[in-house]
Amino acid sequence: MKIDLTLPGTIFGGSTGLTRLLATMLSCMIGVSVCAYFLHPWFHGLLGLSYELDIAVTGMAASFSTCALVALIYRKHFAGIHDYAIHTHQRCSAQHISIRDSYHQAVSDLSQYNNVLGSQLRESIEQTETAVLGIVSRMVNIHEQTNIQVERIGSSSEKSGELIAVTQDQVRRNQQVIQALNAFSSSQTTQLQDNLTRIQNLSDEMEQMRPMVDAISEIADMTNLLALSAAIEAARAGEAGRGFAVVADEVRRLSSQTNKAASEIAARITKVAGQAQVETENARHTIELNEDSHKFTSLANNLSSIEERFKIASIHLEEIISGIDEANRIIVEEVAIVLGEIQFQDVLRQRLEHVRSGLDYLNGFAQEVKLWLEGSGEVPEKHLNEHLATLKEKYVMQEQRTTHNAALGIKAASSGSASKIELF
Amino acid sequence: MAKTIMVVDDSATMRLSLKSGLELAGFKVECAGDGVLALNQLKSGVKPDLIITDINMPNMGGLEFIKNLRTLPGFRFTPVLALTTESQQEKKDEAKKFGATGWLVKPITGPDLVKVIKQVLPGA
Numbered sequence: 001m002k003i004d005l006t007l008p009g010t011i012f013g014g015s016t017g018l019t020r021l022l023a024t025m026l027s028c029m030i031g032v033s034v035c036a037y038f039l040h041p042w043f044h045g046l047l048g049l050s051y052e053l054d055i056a057v058t059g060m061a062a063s064f065s066t067c068a069l070v071a072l073i074y075r076k077h078f079a080g081i082h083d084y085a086i087h088t089h090q091r092c093s094a095q096h097i098s099i100r101d102s103y104h105q106a107v108s109d110l111s112q113y114n115n116v117l118g119s120q121l122r123e124s125i126e127q128t129e130t131a132v133l134g135i136v137s138r139m140v141n142i143h144e145q146t147n148i149q150v151e152r153i154g155s156s157s158e159k160s161g162e163l164i165a166v167t168q169d170q171v172r173r174n175q176q177v178i179q180a181l182n183a184f185s186s187s188q189t190t191q192l193q194d195n196l197t198r199i200q201n202l203s204d205e206m207e208q209m210r211p212m213v214d215a216i217s218e219i220a221d222m223t224n225l226l227a228l229s230a231a232i233e234a235a236r237a238g239e240a241g242r243g244f245a246v247v248a249d250e251v252r253r254l255s256s257q258t259n260k261a262a263s264e265i266a267a268r269i270t271k272v273a274g275q276a277q278v279e280t281e282n283a284r285h286t287i288e289l290n291e292d293s294h295k296f297t298s299l300a301n302n303l304s305s306i307e308e309r310f311k312i313a314s315i316h317l318e319e320i321i322s323g324i325d326e327a328n329r330i331i332v333e334e335v336a337i338v339l340g341e342i343q344f345q346d347v348l349r350q351r352l353e354h355v356r357s358g359l360d361y362l363n364g365f366a367q368e369v370k371l372w373l374e375g376s377g378e379v380p381e382k383h384l385n386e387h388l389a390t391l392k393e394k395y396v397m398q399e400q401r402t403t404h405n406a407a408l409g410i411k412a413a414s415s416g417s418a419s420k421i422e423l424f
Numbered sequence: 425m426a427k428t429i430m431v432v433d434d435s436a437t438m439r440l441s442l443k444s445g446l447e448l449a450g451f452k453v454e455c456a457g458d459g460v461l462a463l464n465q466l467k468s469g470v471k472p473d474l475i476i477t478d479i480n481m482p483n484m485g486g487l488e489f490i491k492n493l494r495t496l497p498g499f500r501f502t503p504v505l506a507l508t509t510e511s512q513q514e515k516k517d518e519a520k521k522f523g524a525t526g527w528l529v530k531p532i533t534g535p536d537l538v539k540v541i542k543q544v545l546p547g548a
Contacts, residue, residue, distance in 0.1 A: 131531075332448065336534030339445040343531035346435040347509055350480075396480060398511040421540055422516075423526040 021074065028069040032062045102379065106369060109384035110362075112408065116388060117358045119407035120400065124351045131344035138338045145327045145334070152327075156320045163313045170302055177299045195279060202275055209268050212261055219258045226250050351400060358391050427548050428452045429541070430472035432462040432489065433507070434481040438530075442476065442507075445534035451541075451548075459484025463492055466499065474545050476537075479508040479515060487515065490522040503544040507532065 036058050044054055071078060230247035237243065365384055371377025388408070395401050405412045429451050431442045443453045454470055456462035458481040466472075475493070479486035486506055493499050503525040510516075516527050525544050528537070542548045 333535065336445050336448055336538075339441050339448070340531060340533035340535075340537070343438055343441050345437045346433075347530055349435065349437075350509055396508075396510045396512070420529040420532065421526070421536065422528075423540070423543065424520045424524060 021070075021077075024073055025066065025070050028066045028073075029062075032065045032069065035065070036062045099373075103369075105383060105385075106365075106380075113358070113362060113384045113388060116391070116404055116407045117355050117362075119403045120351060120355050120358075123399065123403045124348050124355070127344060127351075128348055131341055131348075135338055135341050138334045138341070142331050142334045142338075145331050149324055149327050152320050152323050156317060159313060159316055163309060166309060167306060170306055174299060174302055177302075181299070191282070195282065198275065198279055202272055202279075205268060205272055205275075209265060212265050212268075216258060216261045216265070219254055219261065223251060223254045223258070226254065347397070350396065354391070354394060354400065357394070358387075361387055361391075426450055426452045427473040427545060428454065428471065430454045430456065430462065430465070430470065430475045432456045432459065432475065432477040432481070432486070434458055434478065438478065438507075442537075445537065446541075449534065449538045458482055459486065459489030459492070462489060463496075466493070466496060471498070472502065473548075474541060475502060475504045476507050477504060479506055479510045479519070487518050487522060490519060490524055494523045505540065505544070 040054075040058055047054070047057070049057060226247055230244055230251065233243040233247060234241070362384070365380060365382075365387070368377060368380040372379055388404075392401065392404050395404065401412070404410075429446055431439055431446075431453060432455075433439050433442070434457055439455045439457075443455060446453050454465065454472060456465055459477075460483045462475075462477070463484070477486040477489055481489075484492075486508065490504055490506075493502070493504065500523075504523065505526045505528055506519050506524050507528045507530060508515075509530050511529070519527060526540065528540065
């Protein structure tokens with residue numbers, strides 16, 4: 001607090017007034033001294049004091065008189081000093097009150113200022129928590145989907161293993177059937193070859209019969225001619241039947257040959273017929289070996305069973321693949337959403353930068369107050385309260401303004417929920 | 425052929441988020457940290473089919489970038505989406521005046537962004 005030391009000079013009329021005051025005081029002192037000089041014998045005679053005491057009393061009386069005289073002459077001016085003292089006291093009190101009020105205001109503003117910044121921080125923390133929880137929840141979901149995928153693949157692997165084991169067992173069993181079938185097939189082939197050989201032989205035999213048949217035919221022709229000749233001869237001669245006898249002999253000879261040929265043919269036919277009978281017996285025997293055909297049925301049944309199992313396995317695998325595709329789609333979608341949700345960090349960064357800006361101003365303000373209280377600075381131009389308005393102007397997000405108003409207890413008009421996406 | 429998208433944002437997190445999400449959706453992505461860098465890339469031959477830009481950036485903000493973009497040959501009609509935390513109507517009106525195609529508020533999920541892109545980018 002500054003005390004105005006020039007005020008007394010002003011009260012007494014500046015430096016001239018002070019000179020006059022001093023002159024007046026000197027004059028009074030001289031006057032009193034003169035009076036004391038002349039009145040001293042009367043005092044000495046009246047009071048009868050010792051020399052030293054007499055001087056002391058005289059001096060005291062002179063001083064008192066001088067002061068009284070000066071006070072009397074300058075009574076109005078002293079009243080001014082009194083007023084000045086009162087005024088100074090009032091000023092000091094006013095300044096004290098002002099400082100107290102400013103300090104009180106600053107503390108009060110500080111509380112409110114901190115409230116606003118604190119609310120912004122709290123909202124930022126809540127936003128962070130919400131975003132992180134969201135991200136964690138999605139990551140948990142992705143993890144679950146991945147586990148399901150692993151289970152599906154494991155199940156598929158297990159089913160495939162079972163199928164392979166069953167198939168291997170079936171294949172092992174079928175090996176025996178296949179071996180039997182191979183043996184059967186081989187025997188069938190051999191028998192067929194034998195049959196073919198035999199049939200070929202039969203055919204050859206039949207071929208050999210053909211010249212005989214031709215011979216018989218020739219003989220038959222010649223017999224006809226002879227018979228005709230015999231008829232002609234018989235008609236020509238009565239007794240000349242001798243020629244007929246020759247003819248008859250020739251006919252007999254021819255007939256004998258014919259009989260011989262016919263016998264041979266008959267023998268051949270009999271032989272062929274017998275062989276055919278044998279072939280028939282062999283074929284029947286082959287057909288009777290039907291116990292091997294059961295193996296075909298068994299093999300067919302086993303293959304059907306394998307086919308059925310493969311169908312079931314295929315359906316199961318299709319379901320698994322479909323499930324895996326769906327889970328993959330979900331995982332990709334969740335990952336895409338999570339990648340979007342990490343944008344909260346940028347939003348948070350902007351909010352915290354505004355809070356930091358507020359704290360920087362607060363720091364500066366505290367420095368100003370400190371200098372002012374120390375007496376080496378001026379009163380801060382702006383109250384903290386006024387800077388809150390500046391802070392609010394710098395906000396970019398509606399959420400920041402809402403938090404600001406809520407912290408100050410301001411009921412702002414609802415701005416409505418603006419659309420997050422707008423195409424022009 | 426995959427469409428190319430340019431992302432302009434001073435936040436590394438935003439560039440990472442958008443690049444990853446858009447590449448997952450099948451787009452090719454180029455990035456720039458502010459309007460000046462983006463303009464340099466465009467002048468040097470990068471030809472995106474769509475641009476996504478922030479508004480509040482150092483050196484050159486999104487509004488000024490859009491304004492300058494429209495003066496470049498070949499980019500008068502390139503779709504530009506503003507993706508920002510900004511909520512002031514005046515900024516939105518200014519973006520529209522300078523030629524922005526749309527206004528999106530952060531944060532935006534990948535599926536939502538892709539849906540918007542498919543609306544403004546034919547053949548995406």
